[in-house]
Amino acid sequence: SQQGEEDPQALSIQEGENATMNCSYKTSINNLQWYRQNSGRGLVHLILIRSNEREKHSGRLRVTLDTSKKSSSLLITASRAADTASYFCAPSSGSARQLTFGSGTQLTVLP
Amino acid sequence: GAVVSQHPSRVICKSGTSVKIECRSLDFQATTMFWYRQFPKKSLMLMATSNEGSKATYEQGVEKDKFLINHASLTLSTLTVTSAHPEDSSFYICSASRGGGPKTEAFFGQGTRLTVV
Numbered sequence: 001s002q003q004g005e006e007d008p009q010a011l012s013i014q015e016g017e018n019a020t021m022n023c024s025y026k027t028s029i030n031n032l033q034w035y036r037q038n039s040g041r042g043l044v045h046l047i048l049i050r051s052n053e054r055e056k057h058s059g060r061l062r063v064t065l066d067t068s069k070k071s072s073s074l075l076i077t078a079s080r081a082a083d084t085a086s087y088f089c090a091p092s093s094g095s096a097r098q099l100t101f102g103s104g105t106q107l108t109v110l111p
Numbered sequence: 112g113a114v115v116s117q118h119p120s121r122v123i124c125k126s127g128t129s130v131k132i133e134c135r136s137l138d139f140q141a142t143t144m145f146w147y148r149q150f151p152k153k154s155l156m157l158m159a160t161s162n163e164g165s166k167a168t169y170e171q172g173v174e175k176d177k178f179l180i181n182h183a184s185l186t187l188s189t190l191t192v193t194s195a196h197p198e199d200s201s202f203y204i205c206s207a208s209r210g211g212g213p214k215t216e217a218f219f220g221q222g223t224r225l226t227v228v
Contacts, residue, residue: 035219040224042220044219045218088155100157101155103153104154
């Protein structure tokens with residue numbers, strides 16, 4: 001498995017604004033997943049994008065994947081205070097089911 | 112979606128005692144589960160891969176005699192922190208994957224906050 005690195009490490013925005021966080025990885029992947037973690041809680045799966053997909057939407061979430069640049073982005077539109085959490089990406093190379101994580105992006109949405 | 116349940120959510124124990132943490136996949140069978148450790152404001156560190164019916168695979172630097180993993184059934188893996196010390200205080204999270212291949216999605220437990228006093 002390989003580790004994704006999220007950027008920025010911390011992001012603070014006002015409620016209603018959009019939040020964009022990025023993920024970079026090093027080797028080829030079959031899919032990439034984004035997770036959210038509220039303080040002191042487990043991870044919640046947000047979205048999975050496969051290597052042959054360029055963009056995927058789920059509610060207020062939009063994920064893009066650029067395999068040529070080995071990067072992905074997560075966009076949260078019209079952010080809410082409840083979106084405050086840490087966000088992690090997890091690139092996965094096919095059958096490897098263990099995931100490794102970077103340090104995450106700590107998103108703070110101010111009311 | 113699939114649910115992974117972790118128990119207990121919080122535990123406080125005395126130095127020298129052992130603590131067992133359970134990870135259950137509630138609505139699917141998981142031949143493989145994973146145990147992570149997370150320090151405050153840090154990433155999750157993969158500790159070991161728990162394999163049903165066989166020995167766990169530990170990551171480099173993780174003491175297998177200290178962190179005992181048992182995966183006795185397809186829905187239950189346990190992590191036992193033996194002879195706990197204050198430096199073992201951390202947030203422990205398990206995960207399980209349903210299916211395999213490129214559509215694999217990992218589901219995480221809610222985590223266990225271990226405090227060793």
